[in-house]
Amino acid sequence: MLELLRQPWPWYTSGAAIALIMILLLYFGKSFGVSSNLRTICTIAGAGKKVKFFDFDWKTQKWNLLFIFGAVLGGLISSTLLKNDQPLQLSGATVADLKDIGIAFDGNLNPSQLFGLNAIFSIKGILILLFGGLLVGFGARYAGGCTSGHAISGLTNMQVPSLVAVIGFFIGGLAMTYLILPYIF
Amino acid sequence: MKSIKFILAGILFGIIMSKSEAISWYRIQEMFRFQSFHMYGFIGTAVVLGSIAVFLIKKFKINDYAGNPIVFQDKDKSFPRYIIGGTVFGLGWALTGACPGPMFVNIGYGYLGMLIVIFGALVGTYFYGVIKNRLPH
Numbered sequence: 001m002l003e004l005l006r007q008p009w010p011w012y013t014s015g016a017a018i019a020l021i022m023i024l025l026l027y028f029g030k031s032f033g034v035s036s037n038l039r040t041i042c043t044i045a046g047a048g049k050k051v052k053f054f055d056f057d058w059k060t061q062k063w064n065l066l067f068i069f070g071a072v073l074g075g076l077i078s079s080t081l082l083k084n085d086q087p088l089q090l091s092g093a094t095v096a097d098l099k100d101i102g103i104a105f106d107g108n109l110n111p112s113q114l115f116g117l118n119a120i121f122s123i124k125g126i127l128i129l130l131f132g133g134l135l136v137g138f139g140a141r142y143a144g145g146c147t148s149g150h151a152i153s154g155l156t157n158m159q160v161p162s163l164v165a166v167i168g169f170f171i172g173g174l175a176m177t178y179l180i181l182p183y184i185f
Numbered sequence: 186m187k188s189i190k191f192i193l194a195g196i197l198f199g200i201i202m203s204k205s206e207a208i209s210w211y212r213i214q215e216m217f218r219f220q221s222f223h224m225y226g227f228i229g230t231a232v233v234l235g236s237i238a239v240f241l242i243k244k245f246k247i248n249d250y251a252g253n254p255i256v257f258q259d260k261d262k263s264f265p266r267y268i269i270g271g272t273v274f275g276l277g278w279a280l281t282g283a284c285p286g287p288m289f290v291n292i293g294y295g296y297l298g299m300l301i302v303i304f305g306a307l308v309g310t311y312f313y314g315v316i317k318n319r320l321p322h
Contacts, residue, residue: 005204008204008205008206009201009204009205011205011222011223011224011225011226011227011230012226012230013205014201014204014205014207014227014230015205015226015227015228015229015230015231015234016230016231016234017197017201017205018198018201018205018227018230018231018235019230019231019232019234019235019238021194021197021198021201022231022235022238023235023238024194025194026238026239026242026249026255027249027250027255028190028191028194028249028250029249029250029251029253029255030191031257031258034284034285034286034289035284035285035310037285038285038306038307038309038310039310039314041307042307042310042311042314045307047311047314051311051314051315053313053314053315053317054311054314062188063188063191064191066188066191066192066195067191067192067194067195067198068195068286068289069192069195070191070192070193070194070195070196070197070198070199071195071196071198071199071202071286071289071290071293072195072199072289072290072292072293073192073195073196073199073293074195074196074197074198074199074200074201074202074203074290074293075199075202075203075208075289075290075291075292075293075294075295076199076293076294076295077196077199077200077293078199078200078203078204078290078293078294079203079293079294079295082200082203082204088206088209088211088212090211090212090215090221091215091220091221093218093220094211094214094215094218094220094221097214097218097220098211098214105211109203109206109208109209109210109211109291109294109296110209110210110211110282110291110296111210111211114210114281114282114298115210115296115298115299116298119298120297120298120301125298126301128280128281129281129298129299129301129302129305130301130302130304130305130308131277131280131305132277132280132281132302132305133277133281133288133301133302133303133304133305133306133307133308133309134277134305134306134308134309134312135273135274135276135277135280135309136274136277136278136281136283136284136285136288136302136305136306136309137277137285137305137306137307137308137309137310137312137313138270138273138274138277138309138310138312138313139270139271139272139273139274139275139276139277139309140270140274140284140285140306140309140310141270141309141310141313141314142266142269142270142273142274142313142320143266143267143269143270143271143273143274144260144261144266144267144270145260146274146284146285146286147228147278147284147285147286148284148285148286150271151228151232152228152231152232152235154260155232155235155236156232156235156236156238156239157239157257157259158236159259159260160262161260161261161262161263161267162260162267164264164267164268164271165267165268165270165271165274166271167268167271168267168268168269168270168271168272168273168274168275169271169272169274169275169278170217170275171268171271171272171275172271172272172273172274172275172276172277172278172279173213173216173217173275173276173278173279174217174275174279175272175275175276175279176217176275176276176277176278176279176280177214177217177218177279180276180280181279181280184280
């Protein structure tokens with residue numbers, strides 16, 4: 001059983017399991033959406049004293065902080081107990097495309113060129129990660145949700161605004177992939 | 186038990202996101218280059234099954250575990266915030282390979298560089314709060 005769980009999970013199993021998470025949170029009386037936690041953390045850090053947007057009772061979001069705490073533990077379990085030693089089965093076309101723009105495929109989940117120790121202790125590496133995070137945080141709040149809040153919770157509830165947001169995710173994602181990324185590495 | 190069920194749901198979420206490899210920068214690149222069905226199948230399955238569940242919850246007026254009706258909040262009807270905010274989000278998603286969920290899962294997985302990404306995301310969120318009223322929504 002453990003051996004089976006250690007293998008990479010096919011998309012249909014994983015997709016069904018994500019639907020289960022969403023349903024589970026609905027059954028607990030909550031709505032699946034991870035990026036709200038970023039606002040909550042700003043509020044806990046005291047942002048509500050200066051900016052009205054952060055002036056809310058963060059305890060109503062305590063459940064969501066517990067959820068992301070669990071998510072960290074889930075990552076830890078996956079890299080230890082459920083670790084799979086096979087390299088990532090990335091499409092050959094992607095490996096070739098990335099090589100063309102100067103990013104080596106190393107078989108791990110994330111490239112060492114971005115997340116390795118040398119990268120995260122270099123000025124360029126820190127700026128890339130910081131700026132990328134800034135775009136994600138700003139964009140998620142501006143759009144009122146991220147992949148979980150819009151692509152999962154919103155689309156399953158047939159929300160047109162969420163579909164517009166997901167189209168936006170792709171406009172931005174394609175622009176970064178094809179127009180900007182080639183000039184970064 | 187009140188708190189622990191959310192932690193358990195989070196652990197399950199973290200394992201799914203890791204084992205599906207949806208927390209992988211490479212998989213996100215593969216998705217944006219349309220070179221594998223994996224991520225589309227993953228999100229698509231979740232959306233189709235989730236939609237059926239939402240439909241059934243509404244049709245049969247299913248209550249949550251505490252006996253309260255399950256309510257679905259409609260998103261505000263507008264266009265600019267979703268298309269502009271979504272585009273900004275997408276730029277960051279393709280650069281870091283991580284949306285907010287995977288940022289946290291990756292920390293647990295051992296990618297401590299994601300702490301920098303999370304810090305950036307907090308600054309971005311704060312910045313939005315500061316200039317919110319001056320943006321088209």
